[in-house]
Amino acid sequence: QNVILINPFEVPKGQEAEAIVYWEAARDFLQQQPGYVSTELHQSIQPNARFHLINIAEWENIETFKAATSKMRKELTQKRIEGMKFYPALYDIIRK
Amino acid sequence: QNVILINPFEVPKGQEAEAIVYWEAARDFLQQQPGYVSTELHQSIQPNARFHLINIAEWENIETFKAATSKMRKELTQKRIEGMKFYPALYDIIRK
Incomplete structure (x- = not known):
């Protein structure tokens, strides 16, 4: 069963374009x-949303996701965007 | 084009089951x-995730979504769960 990563981003005003470039590199x-x-x-339709961007990804399992993000932290150097905050976590669908 | 509602829930420890019942009624x-x-x-796999639950829904358009949630606030009476917080917003997919 695949796992689902949901990662809401708080993006400071004026940094929206840089945040998308940051996400694209990742x-x-x-x-x-x-x-x-x-x-x-x-991307939120409403300008005042708490989370301007939310990434939703699927991975085959927890282990491959953790290995990939660990590798990214070592190998992908990106300039941090001041004030940008992330809340990544892994999820299962429990109700429809 | 459908719009996507993403609604992260902060759920106080011990209130997880009540939060799911609350969501089911909605x-x-x-x-x-x-x-x-x-x-x-x-539902988050990791117990320490900031958002224990995240609802992701699709609606045909903004107008029907707003009409439905407005109707719900008037007609569906539910006991509020102490300390539970919601961050609902509408989204489009901008990158894959």
């Missing part, structure tokens, strides 16, 4: 790693 | 309203 790295299934970046 | 109401497409309740 996607380009992660989609080459074993266990990657898919990813979708969601 | 789902039962909303899925009978015009414009409803689908919903999926996600």
Whole structure:
């Protein structure tokens, strides 16, 4: 069973474009790693949303996800965006 | 084009089961309203996740979503769960 990563981003005003570029670099790295299934970046329609961006990705399992993000932290150097906050966690669907 | 509701829930420790019952009552109401497409309740695998539950739903458009939630606030009486916080917003997918 695949696991689902949901990662809400708090993005400071004026940093929206940089945040998308940041996400794109991470996607380009992660989609080459074993266990990657898919990813979708969601952007809020309303300008005052707490989370301007939310990434939702699927991975084959927890182990491949953890290995890929650990590798990314070592190998992908990106300039941190001041004030940007992330709340990544792994989820299962429990109700429909 | 459908719109996507993403609603992260902060759930106080010990209130996880009550939060799911709360969500189920809202789902039962909303899925009978015009414009409803689908919903999926996600539960975090890790116990220390900031958002224990995240609801992801699709609606046909903003107007039907707003009409349905407005109707729910008037007609569906539920006991508030102390300390539970919601961050609902509407999203489009902008990157894959």
